[in-house]
Amino acid sequence: xxxxxxxxxxARRANQDLVPLAVARSRVLRGRSxxxxxxxxxxxxxxxxxxxxxxxxVSVPPFTNSAMDGYxxxxxxxxxxPCALESIGALMAGSAFEGSVxxxxxxxxxxxxxxPVGADAVCMVERTTPDSAGRxxxxxPVRRGENVRRAGGDxxxxxxxxxxxxxxxxxxxxxxxxxGVPLVRVHPRPRVGVLSTGDELVGPGVPLAPGQIHExxxxxxxxxxxxANCEAVDLGIIExxxxxxxxxxxxxARHCDVLIxxxxxxxxxxxxxxxxxxxxxxxxxxxxxxxxxxxxPFAFGEVGPTAVPFFGLPGNPVSAMVSFExxxxxxxxxxxxxxxxxxxxxxxxxxxxxERRRDGKLHLVRVAARFADDGRVHVxxxxxxxxxxxxxxxxxxxLSLVADGDGIEPGGVVSTMILDEASLAGTALEAALSSGTxx
Ligand code: AMP
Ligand code: MG
Numbered sequence: 397x398x399x400x401x402x403x404x405x406x407a408r409r410a411n412q413d414l415v416p417l418a419v420a421r422s423r424v425l426r427g428r429s430x431x432x433x434x435x436x437x438x439x440x441x442x443x444x445x446x447x448x449x450x451x452x453x454v455s456v457p458p459f460t461n462s463a464m465d466g467y468x469x470x471x472x473x474x475x476x477x478p479c480a481l482e483s484i485g486a487l488m489a490g491s492a493f494e495g496s497v498x499x500x501x502x503x504x505x506x507x508x509x510x511x512p513v514g515a516d517a518v519c520m521v522e523r524t525t526p527d528s529a530g531r532x533x534x535x536x537p538v539r540r541g542e543n544v545r546r547a548g549g550d551x552x553x554x555x556x557x558x559x560x561x562x563x564x565x566x567x568x569x570x571x572x573x574x575x576g577v578p579l580v581r582v583h584p585r586p587r588v589g590v591l592s593t594g595d596e597l598v599g600p601g602v603p604l605a606p607g608q609i610h611e612x613x614x615x616x617x618x619x620x621x622x623x624a625n626c627e628a629v630d631l632g633i634i635e636x637x638x639x640x641x642x643x644x645x646x647x648x649a650r651h652c653d654v655l656i657x658x659x660x661x662x663x664x665x666x667x668x669x670x671x672x673x674x675x676x677x678x679x680x681x682x683x684x685x686x687x688x689x690x691x692x693p694f695a696f697g698e699v700g701p702t703a704v705p706f707f708g709l710p711g712n713p714v715s716a717m718v719s720f721e722x723x724x725x726x727x728x729x730x731x732x733x734x735x736x737x738x739x740x741x742x743x744x745x746x747x748x749x750x751e752r753r754r755d756g757k758l759h760l761v762r763v764a765a766r767f768a769d770d771g772r773v774h775v776x777x778x779x780x781x782x783x784x785x786x787x788x789x790x791x792x793x794x795l796s797l798v799a800d801g802d803g804i805e806p807g808g809v810v811s812t813m814i815l816d817e818a819s820l821a822g823t824a825l826e827a828a829l830s831s832g833t834x835x
Contacts, residue, residue, distance in 0.1 A: 413685065414685050414686065414687035414692075414756060414757065415684045415685065415686050415687060416686075416687050417686055417687060417688050417722065417758055420684055420686050420694065420696075420723065421722065421723065421726065423682070423696070424696050424705070424707075424723050424726075424727055425726060425727060425730060425737075428705070428727055428730045429730070429731075430445070430447070430583045430730065430731060430732065430733035431583050431584050431586060431653060431731050431732070431733070432583075432584075433447030433448070433581050433582060433583055433584075434581070434582065434583075434584045435579050435580070436580060436581075436582050436584070437578060437579060437580075438564075438569060438572045438573065438577055438578055438579060438580045439569070439578075441564045441580050441582050442564060442565075442566070442569060443563065443564060443565075443585075443625035444563075444564050444580075444582035444583060444584070444585065444625065444732065444733075445561060445562065445563055445564070445582060445732055445733030445734055446558050446559070446560055446561065446562050446564065446580065446581065446582055446733075447560060447581040447582055447583055447733065448560050448581045449556050449558060449559050449560050450556070450557050450558040450572065450575075450577060450580065451554065451555065451556050451557070452551045452552070452553055452554065452555050452556075452557050452575040453553060453575070453576075454551075454553055454575055454576060455547055455548035455551060455552050455553045456548070456550040456551040456574050456575060457545055457546075457547055457548070457549065457550060458547060459510045459511075459547050460510065460511045460544060460545065460546050460547045461489075461508055461509060461510050461511055461544075461545050462505045462506065462507055462508065462509050462511060462518045462543060462544065462545070463507065463518065463543045463544060463545045464507055464518050464520040464521070464543040465505070465507050465520070465521050466504075466505060466518045466520040466521045466523075466524065466543060467481070467483075467502040467503065467504060467505065467518065467519045467521070467524055467532055467534070468487075468497055468502065468503045468505040468511055468512050468515035468517075468518050469481060469497060469501070469502040469503075469515055469517060469518070469519060469534070469538065470497065470499060470501075470514065470515060470516055470517070471517040471537075471539060471540040471541075471542070472540075473499060473500060474517075474519070474534050474536075474537045474538045475537055476537075477534045477535060477536050477538075478533055478534060478535055478536070479533070479534055480527055480529075480531040480532065480533050481500055481501060481502040481531060481532050481534060482500055482501045482502065482532075483501075483502055483503075483504065483526075483530065483531060483532050484497065484501050484502070484503050485503055485504065486503070486504035486505070486506075487503055487504065487506065487509045487510075487512065488506050488509060489506050489507060489508035489509045490508075490509075491509065492510050493509075493510070493513075495512070495513075496512060496513035496514035497512050497513070497514035497515040498514055501514075502519070502532050503515065505518060511544055516540050516541065516544070517538045517539065517540055517541060517542045517543065517544060518538075518542065518543035518544060519538045519542075519543070520543060523535040523536060523538075550574075551571070551574070551575060557571050557572070557575060558571070558572070561733065561734075561735055563734065564580070564582065582733070583731070583732050583733035585625055585626050585732065586626045586627070586653040586654055586731040586732055587626070587627045587629055587651065587652045587653050587654075588621045588626045588627065588628055588629060588652060588653065588654045588655075588656060588728065589629040589631045589648040589652040589655045589656065590614055590617045590618050590621060590628060590629065590630060590631060590656045590657075591614070591631035591632060591633070591634055591644060591645075591648075591655075591656075591657050591658075592611050592613050592614045592632075592633045592634070592657070592658055593633075593634050593636060593641065593657055593658065593659040593660045593668075593669050593711075594611070594635070594636060594659045594660065594711060595635050595636045595666075596608050596609055597609060597610075597611035597633050597635075597659075598610060598611060598633070599611060599633060600615075611633055612713050612786060613658040613659070613709075613711070613713055613716045614630065614632075614633070614658075616713065616716065616717050616786075617658065617716060617717070617720060618630055620717065620720050620721075620724075620725070621656070621728070624725055624728050624729065624732075625732065626654075626732065629648070629651075629652055631648055631655075632644075636660065636666050636668040636669070637668065638668055638671065638672050641668060641669065641672045642672045642675070642676065645657075645672065645673075645676055645699060645706070646676065646699075646700065649676075649699045649700030649701075649702070649704045649706075650700065652704060653704065653705075653731060654704065654705050654706075654707070654724070654727065654728060654731070655699065655704055655705070655706045655707070656706075656707045656709060656720070656724055657669070657706070657707070657708050657709065658708075658709045658710065658711050658716040659710070659711030660708070660711065661683065661693045661694065661695040661708040661709070661710055661711075662693045662711070663685075663693070669708065670683070670695075673695065673697060673699075673706065673708060676697075676699045676700075676706075677697030677698055677699050677706060678697075680697045680698040680703070681695065681696075681697035682695065682696050682697060683695050684696070687756060687757045687758060688718075688722070688757050688758045688759070688760060689755070689757045689758075689759050689760070690710075690712065690714050690715040690718050690760065690781075690782075690783035691709075691710055691714075691715040691716075691718040691719040691722065691760070691783070692710070692715075692757070693710045693715075694707075694708065694709065694710065694719055694723065695707075695708030696708065696723070705727060707719075707720075707723060707724045707727075709723075709724070710783070712783035712784050713783075713784060713786040713789070714762070714782070714783045714784065714785060714786055714788075714789045715783045717789060718760055718795065721739070721795070721813070721815070722760075725737075725739075726738065738813075739813045739814055739815060740813075740814045740817065741797075741811050741812065741813050741814070742765075742773045742811075742812055742814060743773075743809050743810075743811060743812075744763075744765060744772070744774060744775045744794070744796065744809070744810055744811075744812040745768075745772050745773070745774045745775070745807065745808070745809060745810075746774075746775055746796070746804045746805070746806060746807065746808050746809075746810050747774045747775065747776050747806065748776050748777065748806055749803060749804065749805060749806050750763075750775075750777065750796060750798055750803050750804040750808075750810060751803045752798050752801070752802070752803040753802075754800055754801060754802065755800065756800055757800060758797060758798070758799060758800065759797075759798040760795040760796070760797060760798075760813075761777060761781060761795065761796040761798050762777070762778040762779070762781060762785075762788055762789050762791075762792035762794075762795060763775035763777060763778055763792055763793075763794045763795070763796045763812060764776050764777075764778045764791060764792060764793060764794070765793055765794035765812055765814060765819075766819075766820055766821070766822040767821060767822040768822055769822070769827075773794075773812065773814075773820060775794060775796055775810065775812055778791045778792035779791060779792075792815065793814065793815050793819040793820065794812045794813060794814050794815055794816075795812065795813045795815065796810045796811070796812045796813075797810065797811045797812065797813065798810060
């Protein structure tokens with residue numbers, strides 16, 4: 397047993413010990429490796445990670461062609477331009493020219509059409525004028541190779557276009573299409589079952605009886621799972637009933653790669669979730685108090701004959717989401733084959749005081765982060781910081797990591813995990829986008 401194991405054993409025995417975040421994270425990641433590769437249609441593989449390299453068997457472009465609408469000609473003929481050339485026809489993209497372009501001749505050519513034999517350059521149509529004799533007048537000399545796209549200029553047959561471990565981005569899917577690859581070896585999307593536990597929970601649209609609440613964790617967690625490019629499996633709301641809970645988890649462990657529950661893992665919770673998981677996961681089940689706020693309670697174990705990782709997230713809605721970010725998401729990314737498991741973390745500037753008390757925990761402060769005109773990311777509190785303040789969580793696009801102490805002063809630097817990169821865009825980005833055209 398390594399140091400993590402010792403620490404966790406201690407935490408398990410003395411339930412009130414605070415487990416450092418890093419220790420718990422390395423425990424949940426330990427022994428996890430990417431799911432066994434499958435062959436998938438390229439078109440369905442967005443966001444998946446390649447399990448082997450992809451080598452092009454063809455060159456792109458497959459033939460030398462015109463980069464412009466214009467005239468294919470011999471560059472030497474235009475050395476003394478303006479000059480008039482004989483027009484010998486026209487060639488559209490999708491066809492090939494049977495003849496060749498001889499000295500003193502020009503062939504009308506469209507973008508993407510193969511460069512005809514004899515020609516070594518294309519004069520763009522804007523630099524030409526027909527004369528009264530039906531010839532084409534070229535305004536200025538054209539360089540050899542001008543407006544010509546060489547065969548293999550993008551990809552050469554034999555090039556490795558993707559390495560094992562690359563994420564299939566929209567650009568990568570485009571490259572695979574352009575080299576004619578319809579199937580790709582990838583790690584499959586992990587199937588992730590999500591369930592909510594609690595007698596007080598009812599689904600959306602159901603009128604509330606006294607003491608009941610509308611349940612929100614499933615909606616948020618299923619969305620986080622989908623956003624992580626995994627296959628989300630909705631296992632529903634399970635009331636605090638041992639038999640139903642046990643049956644649902646046992647069955648789900650047969651067809652899911654990961655299981656996630658929320659609720660029932662705090663100290664003093666009704667014992668149902670605990671006793672069911674202790675019996676299903678046996679010795680592997682760890683009940684932890686993590687040295688963070690929110691999301692202190694956390695349970696982890698392995699269930700079923702294939703030892704499916706089980707994440708018991710806290711019930712409070714913000715805690716459930718934060719716990720997912722810190723523990724479940726890195727594991728899902730590992731199973732999916734990613735090398736980078738973490739959200740990006742930037743050194744941001746606090747535009748206001750980020751309050752906290754000294755309590756031995758790392759605080760994850762929900763913040764609104766944006767790029768400011770100085771090119772730095774700046775943060776402000778997104779609102780209420782209690783673990784049931786879901787509305788403020790919804791307004792946050794980052795979690796500032798405020799270490800134990802007295803908080804961050806205005807203007808201070810704070811490491812901030814970015815939950816939604818696209819939403820960082822501030823006025824600086826708009827300025828950059830408009831600077832290209834505002835001449
Ligand atoms: P528990 O850990 O089960 O005691 O839950 C802690 C708090 O979170 C309680 O106020 C629960 O009502 C609430 N809670 C638990 N599960 C959910 C859920 N799925 N959606 C919204 N709130 C929940
Ligand atoms: Mg509960």
